[in-house]
Amino acid sequence: MFWVYKISQAMATATVEDYLKRIYLEQAGSAGTANRAADGDAAGGLVAMGQLARVVGVAPGTATAMVKALADSGLVNYEPYAGVRLTDHGEKLALHVLRRHRLIEQFLVEVLDMDWSEVHPEAERLEHAISDRLLERIDAYLGRPRTDPHGDPIPTAGGRVARPERAALIDVRAGRRLEVTRVLDQSPDFLRAMARHGLRPGAKVTVARHDEAAGTVHLKLSSRRSVTLGEAAARKILVKTRRRSN
Amino acid sequence: MFWVYKISQAMATATVEDYLKRIYLEQAGSAGTANRAADGDAAGGLVAMGQLARVVGVAPGTATAMVKALADSGLVNYEPYAGVRLTDHGEKLALHVLRRHRLIEQFLVEVLDMDWSEVHPEAERLEHAISDRLLERIDAYLGRPRTDPHGDPIPTAGGRVARPERAALIDVRAGRRLEVTRVLDQSPDFLRAMARHGLRPGAKVTVARHDEAAGTVHLKLSSRRSVTLGEAAARKILVKTRRRSN
DNA sequence: AACATGATTTTGACTACCCAAAAACTCAGG
C-alpha cells in the first residue's frame, strides 16, 4: 500500500485554509489579467501544481499530496498533470478565509493604526485564529467596509465578492482624471514606496505621459506632486476614471 | 534506539506556549491557596504530570514526552516521577504568553464589546497568532491596563506580575466594605451567572452573613440587591477591603 | 517484607505536515 494523506472532517487546518485561499487567488488572478482567452489550452481557471507550490511556499511534491487530500474531501477538482480548480464548496471556504484576512487588515490599519505595509503577515496568521463571532464584531465596528487597506474587495459573509475589474495605471490614456482604487503588490517595500509618493487607494491622479521608449509613466498627483513610475509598478496600481465636476 | 521528541530552535509552537502557560498557572495557583507549607513533601512548586496532563487536556504519556522535550530545551526542570517546574527562561516565556492572553481578553471586552464569558477561548487561540508589534499597539490603545476582564493581573512586557494576594469572599468577616477584584473561574456559565448578579471586578459588596451550617454566603450589593452564593462560588470571588470615606 | 493501588513512564501506532531526489509524464522541435 502507498501513503494517502487524509483531511479529517469539520474544521479546516490553517494549512488547508491557506492552500484554498491561494488556489482561489491564482484562479481569480489569471482571469483578471489579459490571458483567459489568450491561453493556449482549455485549462479554464486550472492552477498548475508548480505555480501553487511556489505561491504556497512548499516543494512541488508537498503540493501534490495536499491537493489529492483536498480533492478527496471535495474541496477541489484535481486533474493529474493538469492542475487544480476549487469546487463550489472549496471556493466558499476560500472566500471566507479571504474575508477574514481582509477585514483583519482593515481593522489593524483603521483602528490600531498599523501601517498598510505591515498588516499582511499579521493577517496571514490571525485569519486562522479568529472566530465567526469576533469577525462579526470587527465587521460591525468598521461599519461593514467594502475594501481592505490595499483596495482589495472584502467578500461578504454570504460569499460574494465585488469584481471591480479596474484598469491598471499603465493602460490608461494620458489626461484622464483618475482615482487609485487598488494596489496589487503586498510587499512591504513596494507599499512603503507607493505611500511615500501618496499613491494609496483614494488618491487623485492623472497620467501626464507614458514614455514607452523609456518604460516610464509620469503622473501628476492632486497635491501637484509629480511622480515617475516604472512600467512594472504602473501595472500594479489600479484606477477608476473620475466623474467630471466634483 | 528510542524516540526523542525534540523542540527546535527559536520560535515556540502554540502547543509549547500552552504547556508553559499551564505549568506557570498550576505553579502559581498552588502557591496562592492555603497549601504550600501544608504540603507534606518538599515539592516546592512542582507540578505533577497527571495534573499537567489534565489541565492541558492530553493523555499522561503525551505530557511526559512534551515535558522531556521542554527540559531538553531548558524551559523546565523535570524530575521523573515527581513533576515539573519552570526554569527562569521558561517562566519568562510563560509570562509573555499570559500577557498576550490577558491583553487580548481586555481588548475584546473593552473595544469590541464581547462578553467576559466568551473571550477566553478566543484569546486561547489569538495569543499564539499575534506579533509583538500588534501587542504593543493593543496595549497602547487600552492605556496600559493592569488587569484583564476577570481581574487577572496582566504581566508587564518586562515579565513582572502584580501578586494581589487578595482574600476570597468566603474568608471575609461580615460587615466589611469590600470591592470585587478578581473572579477565578473562567467557565462561561459561572461568569454569566456572576455578571447577572452584578458580581464583576469593581463591584461594591458586603458580606451580610456566612451561614456555615447551610454552606452559604449572603451578600449585599451597593445596588441594595441581596445575593446568596454557595461556598464553592464564594471561594472563587476575590475582594479587597475598601477604605472608609469615599 | 509483601501487596495493592494509583501515578507515571514506555511502547507502538497514528495524523498532519514537510523535503529531497528519483521516476514518470507532457509537449514542443526536429
Add this chain to the structure above:
DNA sequence: CCTGAGTTTTTGGGTAGTCAAAATCATGTT
C-alpha cells in the same frame, strides 16, 4: 516518430504532536 527539457508525481524519510495500553515505579497499608 523521436528526443530532450521542464513539470509533475512518487518514494523514502523527517518533525511535531497525539492516544491506548502495557510496563514500571512510589507509597501506604497490612
